[in-house]
Amino acid sequence: MIRETAFDRVLFRGGGVLLALIWIAPLAYAVWAAFHPPAFEARFELTAPLTLENFASAWSQAPFARYFINTILLVTMVLSVQLVLCTLAAFAFARLEFPGKSILFTLILLQLLVMPDILLVENYKTMRAFGLVDTIIAIGLPYFASGFAIFLLRQTFMTIPKELDEAARVEGCSLLGLLWRVYVPLGKPAMLAFGLVSVSHHWNNFLWPLIITNSVETRPLTVGLSIFATTDSGTEWAVINAATLMTSAPLLIGFLLFQRQFVQSFMRAGIK
Amino acid sequence: MNSRTWIHAWLMLLPAFVFLIAFTHLPAITTVIDSFWTTAKGRRPAVFTGLGNYEKMLADPVFLKAMINSAIYAAITIPASMALALAMALLVHWSFRGVGFIRMAFFTPTVLPLIAVANIWLFFYAPGFGLIDQIRLFFGLPSANYVGQPDTALYAVAAVTIWKEAGFFMIFYLAALQTIPQSLREAAAIEGCGRWTFFRRVTLPLIMPTTLFVSVNAVINAFRLVDHVFVMTKGGPDSATMLLLYYIFETGFRFWDTAYAAALTVVLIVILSIAGIGQFFLADRRVHYK
Numbered sequence: 001m002i003r004e005t006a007f008d009r010v011l012f013r014g015g016g017v018l019l020a021l022i023w024i025a026p027l028a029y030a031v032w033a034a035f036h037p038p039a040f041e042a043r044f045e046l047t048a049p050l051t052l053e054n055f056a057s058a059w060s061q062a063p064f065a066r067y068f069i070n071t072i073l074l075v076t077m078v079l080s081v082q083l084v085l086c087t088l089a090a091f092a093f094a095r096l097e098f099p100g101k102s103i104l105f106t107l108i109l110l111q112l113l114v115m116p117d118i119l120l121v122e123n124y125k126t127m128r129a130f131g132l133v134d135t136i137i138a139i140g141l142p143y144f145a146s147g148f149a150i151f152l153l154r155q156t157f158m159t160i161p162k163e164l165d166e167a168a169r170v171e172g173c174s175l176l177g178l179l180w181r182v183y184v185p186l187g188k189p190a191m192l193a194f195g196l197v198s199v200s201h202h203w204n205n206f207l208w209p210l211i212i213t214n215s216v217e218t219r220p221l222t223v224g225l226s227i228f229a230t231t232d233s234g235t236e237w238a239v240i241n242a243a244t245l246m247t248s249a250p251l252l253i254g255f256l257l258f259q260r261q262f263v264q265s266f267m268r269a270g271i272k
Numbered sequence: 273m274n275s276r277t278w279i280h281a282w283l284m285l286l287p288a289f290v291f292l293i294a295f296t297h298l299p300a301i302t303t304v305i306d307s308f309w310t311t312a313k314g315r316r317p318a319v320f321t322g323l324g325n326y327e328k329m330l331a332d333p334v335f336l337k338a339m340i341n342s343a344i345y346a347a348i349t350i351p352a353s354m355a356l357a358l359a360m361a362l363l364v365h366w367s368f369r370g371v372g373f374i375r376m377a378f379f380t381p382t383v384l385p386l387i388a389v390a391n392i393w394l395f396f397y398a399p400g401f402g403l404i405d406q407i408r409l410f411f412g413l414p415s416a417n418y419v420g421q422p423d424t425a426l427y428a429v430a431a432v433t434i435w436k437e438a439g440f441f442m443i444f445y446l447a448a449l450q451t452i453p454q455s456l457r458e459a460a461a462i463e464g465c466g467r468w469t470f471f472r473r474v475t476l477p478l479i480m481p482t483t484l485f486v487s488v489n490a491v492i493n494a495f496r497l498v499d500h501v502f503v504m505t506k507g508g509p510d511s512a513t514m515l516l517l518y519y520i521f522e523t524g525f526r527f528w529d530t531a532y533a534a535a536l537t538v539v540l541i542v543i544l545s546i547a548g549i550g551q552f553f554l555a556d557r558r559v560h561y562k
Binding site: 008012013015016017019020021023024025026027029030033041084085086088089091092093096097098099101104107108110111113114115116117118119120121122123124125126141142143144145147150175200203204206207210211221222225226229230237240241244247248251252254255256259263 | 287289291376385393395446534540544548
């Protein structure tokens with residue numbers, strides 16, 4: 001082992017703890033403000049009384065229940081379509097030979113650079129032409145074909161031994177049967193990884209939903225929260241913090257419960 | 273290889289490509305075309321203006337300000353978040369008591385919506401009673417309005433971005449560090465190699481592919497992450513935090529000048545393409561592949 005002096009240890013771990021405290025501070029503060037009466041939002045006293053009043057008042061001041069439904073519908077729809085479309089495409093790229101393969105794959109990779117996130121104006125025009133402005137499906141449409149998912153799944157599928165293909169073919173398995181019985185089961189960890197990345201991305205996405213929605217019935221949580229936090233300047237910090245925690249809670253709780261899987265999924269998603 | 277396989281392959285690609293072309297490639301092309309026309313207003317149809325929108329851009333002080341701001345924003349957030357990410361990964365790579373908490377603290381910002389955490393940060397920066405100001409007052413320093421002042425607002429916004437991104441990039445470095453064989457460490461120990469030398473001569477070259485991957489992501493994010501600007505500053509004060517993507521949004525959806533917004537989008541696409549291609553070729557020589 002490389003020599004590690006006591007001084008090194010104190011320095012590194014002390015620095016690590018300090019950095020970690022700075023990193024967790026915003027969340028810790030939000031928890032403090034949300035669970036205490038507004039009078040204590042800038043006064044940190046251990047004896048401050050605990051309350052759930054802020055959550056109740058945030059919940060009653062804006063249609064958060066509806067926003068939650070919209071967001072859940074959105075992430076479910078986006079992820080299911082992504083998985084179907086991208087698995088099919090990834091399989092074709094990983095295992096089949098056909099003319100135009102490399103050009104088409106380059107087109108996929110281009111999307112990693114120029115994402116729908118920045119093509120706001122033109123995508124809005126498209127949605128208007130189809131009469132889809134202010135619908136939940138319009139929020140998801142630009143993200144249905146994910147270049148990232150196709151790339152990730154292709155890399156995974158390419159590691160699956162070809163002998164399995166041949167064995168399945170001998171058994172009389174069709175191409176789709178092969179995909180469904182061999183590749184999908186073996187690709188599950190990568191799909192789970194992509195699923196977590198996709199859900200957290202679309203749960204948190206803001207700019208495109210802000211542009212394409214303009215009613216309570218379609219707005220996701222992020223847009224609803226931004227309207228709640230900015231329009232009514234009289235809203236107290238404590239209530240805004242309660243709303244902030246509420247909108248992030250499902251992902252945050254999911255993350256704390258499945259921390260290891262979460263981190264591993266993100267890791268897997270990054271290894272190329 | 274036969275023509276039936278081709279048809280199967282194309283059929284499997286078809287659904288993905290319909291969406292990919294409809295919402296990425298086609299709009300990218302029409303953006304370029306639209307940027308040569310004027311915005312249709314009322315009964316006045318769009319007129320071909322050639323480079324008119326681009327000439328307007330060069331004379332537009334807000335655009336120039338947005339370009340400078342975006343450059344500063346990228347120059348701060350990219351290296352800072354990457355360096356912090358590597359430092360964090362090196363820290364939590366070892367197992368010791370409390371490492372779980374530290375890793376969780378670093379990664380938590382990744383799962384929080386940027387728009388939501390912007391509210392919390394706004395409180396940190398609030399003059400008078402905000403957390404940072406309370407600390408300043410405790411040390412006898414005068415109160416400061418970080419997001420309200422043109423000379424500090426951009427840095428205040430950049431700090432949030434670094435905070436949000438570093439933990440995300442840490443994960444990739446963590447994955448890379450785990451692939452470094454233990455035998456190298458042992459060999460280095462026998463040679464009497466110090467910690468810093470080992471890092472510089474072994475770790476750094478070995479994680480080069482990850483650094484390339486992370487840097488591409490960092491560049492894209494530097495131009496894409498503007499959510500918190502909506503809550504914290506709205507591009508102000510006095511355009512101090514006007515970033516390119518935020519300006520595209522304002523032009524296209526607040527002033528409804530879609531042609532000019534298209535021209536601005538072309539600038540963004542060009543920047544991202546140059547950054548992507550440039551990094552690919554530049555880093556090619558320095559990346560160590562097994």
